Amino acid sequence: MTEDVRRLFRLDNEVLAFRFTATLSDRAGASPRERLTGPALLQLWLEAVGLGVADVAPAELKRAVALREAIYRAGAAIASGARPDAADARALNAAAAAGHAKPALGDERAEWCLTKAAPVRDALGVLATDAIRVLGGPDRGRVKKCEGPGCAGLFLDSSRANNRRWCSMNTCGNKVKKARIATS
Numbered sequence: 001m002t003e004d005v006r007r008l009f010r011l012d013n014e015v016l017a018f019r020f021t022a023t024l025s026d027r028a029g030a031s032p033r034e035r036l037t038g039p040a041l042l043q044l045w046l047e048a049v050g051l052g053v054a055d056v057a058p059a060e061l062k063r064a065v066a067l068r069e070a071i072y073r074a075g076a077a078i079a080s081g082a083r084p085d086a087a088d089a090r091a092l093n094a095a096a097a098a099g100h101a102k103p104a105l106g107d108e109r110a111e112w113c114l115t116k117a118a119p120v121r122d123a124l125g126v127l128a129t130d131a132i133r134v135l136g137g138p139d140r141g142r143v144k145k146c147e148g149p150g151c152a153g154l155f156l157d158s159s160r161a162n163n164r165r166w167c168s169m170n171t172c173g174n175k176v177k178k179a180r181i182a183t184s
């Protein structure tokens with residue numbers, strides 16, 4: 001993976017579906033930052049997470065962003081102890097059901113095989129399935145919203161004490177620490 005891709009996207013979230021929701025960052029800030037600003041950017045992001053497709057159509061980008069926001073709203077609801085909106089659950093379920101991706105054991109790790117007919121649909125199916133797995137699984141009580149300044153990004157708290165507050169120590173955790181040092 002090139003440095004450029006790492007600069008364009010935040011790829012450090014352990015949960016694939018939450019890595020997807022992080023393509024809109026600074027959600028609670030004054031100016032949320034949309035990183036999927038065109039079909040080519042979605043193509044680049046999919047490639048970076050092992051869901052490479054040859055091409056993304058504008059309509060597919062639109063569908064992807066709609067799914068991403070449904071995942072985010074459902075995750076944010078669960079993080080605050082609420083039930084996801086029925087329409088968002090339906091959107092996740094429909095995207096998961098529409099996908100035909102198959103896992104395959106590659107040389108070193110599992111890979112996703114997408115169909116030639118509708119690879120983007122399949123990729124979105126993988127993302128929706130991952131969201132359902134996390135948001136409906138035994139760790140759903142560990143789904144949280146980052147407390148970093150303006151972030152509000154979703155993450156899964158895998159700490160033993162279930163007391164993690166930031167989506168990533170490298171970004172939001174560090175920001176908070178630096179701010180504390182500056183004011184102390």
Ligand SMILES: [Zn+2]
Nearest residue numbers: 146151167172
């Ligand atoms: Zn954060």
